[in-house]
Amino acid sequence: MPTKPTYPGVYVEEIPSSVRTITQVTTAATAFVGHTRRGPLNKPVRVTSYAEFERRFGGLTSQSAVAYAVHQFFCNGGSIAVIVRVAKAGSGKAASVTLDSTEGRSQCPVLEITAREPGVWGCGLRVAVDYDTPAPEETFNLRVFDARGEAREFFGGLSMDPCHSRYVQTVVNSGSTLVRAEVVGEGEGRPDPSGTVSKPFSGNLPDLGVELTVKIGDTEREFVLYDQDEDGEAPCSVAELALLLERKLRALPDAPGRHDFAAAEVTAFGNRLQTVAGSNDPEAVVRFVGECANDLGLEASVNPPVFALEGGEDGEAPGPRDLVGSEARKSGLQALRDVDDVNLLALPELAAYESTEDMITVLAAAQRLCREERIYLLVDAPAAWSGVDAVRTGIAAFEPVRSSHAGLYFPHLQMTDPLTGRLRSFPPSGAVAGVIARTDGERGVWKAPAGTEARLADVHSLSVRLTDRENGLLNPLGVNCLRTFPMVGPVVWGARTLEGSDARESEWKYTPVRRLALHVEESLHRGLRWAVFEPNDEQLWQQIRMNVSSYLHTLFQQGAFTGGTPREAYFVKCDHDTTTEEDVENGVVNIVVGIAPVRPAEFVIVKVQQMAGQFTS
Template identity: 40%
Template sequence: MPATLAHPGVYIEEIPSTARAITGVATSTTAFVGRAMHGPVDEPQTLGSYADFERVFGGLWKESRLGFAVRDFFNNGGGKAIVVRLYNTNTAPGAPPATAAIDANGLQLRAASPGSWGNSLRARIESVAASIATEAAAQLGVATTDLFNLRVRDTRTGVEEEFRNVTVVESARRIDRLLEAQSRLVRAPTPLVAPTAHAAPAPGTSVWVGNTANDAVGTPASDGLPLVANSFTGPGLAAAKKGLYALERVDLFNLLCIPPYLAASGIADQDVDPALVADAAKYCEDRRAFLIVDPPSTWIDVATAKAGITAFNTRSRNAAVYFPRLRQPNPLRDGLIDTFSPCGAVAGVMARTDASRGVWKAPAGLEAALNGLSGLSVPLTDSENGELNPLGLNCLRNFPAAGNIVWGARTLRGDDRLASEWKYIPIRRLALFIEETLFRGTQWVVFEPNDEPLWAQIRLNVGAFMHSLFIDGAFQGATPREAYFVKCSHETTTQTDIDNGIVNVEVGFAPLKPAEFVVIKIQQIALQAQV
């Protein structure tokens, strides 16, 4: 009712609606964790293309398979990736430091991130023109002698940055804060020391030729040691939100890929520690995400794959393994065919399938083509596929006309002997999608009066979301009553629950299970005589 009814007439009052739209969350945001050439360490970076990965992390690198996995993700339909770079510090006595350092005529600079990439940096200090210095100094409240220009160049890539009218004294253009906010190449640690300008280069000579016109790295850095399991989940990393747990800084991710990082047979980056697979699967269960597991390099045929499926020490419903590995040209080896893990490509196929058909569609079949391959490391026949599929091991196959495709959709709970309700990937991922969406979409319920009006609102809003999925074809059943239910009433929430501040909501759905086996029955019939 209006607050004041002062005069006879008609009053208009707006009444808040009880309808609260529940919007589905993303289903294919993929997190990648591993080693990169450069870029922020233990800081998740959201990328929308492989070009973003090249810009932030340096692209393909012979010391890591991370870049190849990210490339395959985007090549196969991926749209949004979250990348966490890890760095294993080289702590051996006398080893180079993690970060390169430059003494730029008195101004101490260091590379913006660890790695030997910083060894190619050069820096140059230049004086500010007198006509500009007077006005700039007045605006900043500093002396003209406090101002200088800084130029930094990465001689490996040709990327150059320039910062004009900067200073080491307190002002809006103090160099350390400016570099922190704007530079991808260097930082200026405190305390700051005012530099002197470099000499002008010889006539006709570039300022980047020779050390008289600029300063090169004085303390070179290393790329650190290869990663180990403790680099991802070691002691203290969870509390510090580092390693794998740097993803705690991310609001949402749906798929997780950990490209191979362990050495095997003298070749770097071939495997993932089985203990890490188990830890990553557990973390995915906690975050309502799904882990894509790569086959070990020792799986060279069907027999070794069958024997090795138990080596992961997990049968998580939030994980799936794919076999065999991919064969692709390696640009870092003059295009020679090399072997790569399939996690990135499979994640891309999942993202592409989610976008075109929905998360309830199995990311497998003739539509689930793997792009950019020259072949598979182990060609599989139908009978060999038949040995692996019942064990919960998803196969990658090559079919005439269709090419290389994903030909399996089972979780690690998909072994027939386990008889699990979470046997199939699309059912598990659909459940995770519904859980995450309802978790986020019902936050408004907290602290509301716990009685029938609230329960009716919950039934209305959750029911509307579930019905939208039914309309989209996510559930089995011809009618909504057959496809799903939403319960929230005295039947689910007793007086004891109310007294304890609890409201119980029950949501059920009839999932669509993929047609794994298509049986066509053919028989002869006798010609019937016409009477």
């Protein structure tokens, strides 16, 4: 606010700067769309490492080209990937289990636990229920275990009452990444606890000096519950009885290779006991048999230690329609419209398509998305292209989808499959995306992602070994070749767009030129939002010129443009010449930006001249 002078002297005011910074957006966040082992369907998920991809999407499987492409992306220097899992429509089923309750008049289902995502992976999940809460007669706890038997999630103090602050559906569905909960039936009563639960002990504990027989699965053992000479003072409370029984069970010999007794747990809740075998095997049911066990009431209810989810089915690999998706439902490729930062797109499954028509259908939809969202598409050569002649014949099919927003890469990579240890052919888009990300980080988006620095990590060989002559046949067609050179190894040896064939003479011939332009466009698109609803006058135009010029000058200093001076490298116009009175009346401000991008030195020609004689001084 302006300072109001009240006394003679010097006043200091801080005036906000009129220059608003335009931040450079990301350049190499790569989207992978296709089939994975698990994960949410048609929902973009950002991952920053392959370990995170394994946790969210299940890791490598021979049925998923996307999983291998993501692995190669991170191995070659990628840092941000956006995964969209797609499955064939109508396929796939989530594993589930229905928990019953005997608290009502009769046994009835009350709670259904379902894996959060479809797939066989959900069959490895287990859930356990106990009543060890501050209100053991009203609430319950729910634990979720993974396929390794490790406890992954815990939800305590749950209630079946919709009005309760810890209503099971609300708490689990908002907090779990593994399962969803749904109250079924009339929801009367809580789900029965896991393991074996006793009847309530009232008043003083009964005589505990009895011999008990316990069975876990097929293993049966006998023991004396309380011996004064061995155990000392007798238990006086249910909690002390729980400790005694747990100690006795853990001292019993286990079956070979089992830990059912050794890791058994006995918990006291209220005035009851819950006994659970030390195993996540649903068959490891604890049973106390005999007259003494009945007298103590150790078997009011008997359940397995965990309840296993069943019935999960993997979705089938998506077809062309599934990959294209629906813009209305935001499925398939169209799910990327909800993501702000995606710069590259890879569809590794297309390389295996036998039908060229299906491939072109998906590529057409992908390129339309890329034009609208300012994304660059990495196209894998079809697996059927086994040589140069096949490429020269098959490239004609790509005429309908030749675009400056895409680049085609040939041939495929020969790499060791981590699942089998054998060499196998893989489409190159994942590895190329990693090389692009690495190049952007080291040199900038204006550097061609090709050359001896563009090495392909962990690549044993290429499916087709190209010579210089063969490379010279494909490069003018807009095909980016992968080559192998002595002392260097496999590298990316082309940086053209699909529109970059010599016959087209396109101004967007080179990949780095197109990607630099996309980078500038997206940065300006986001960085100038502040101008919306500002007064459309000379003051606004001056601020826009200052902001855009400052941004472009930063790129110039980094080496993105040609020219020895800023005037030769870029210009920004925003004044009465670009914005007429009619534009002002219509609320339009026009900004004209020109840049002189650096083009790659695709052909380095060295001329050698032999000296005819010797010169003497």
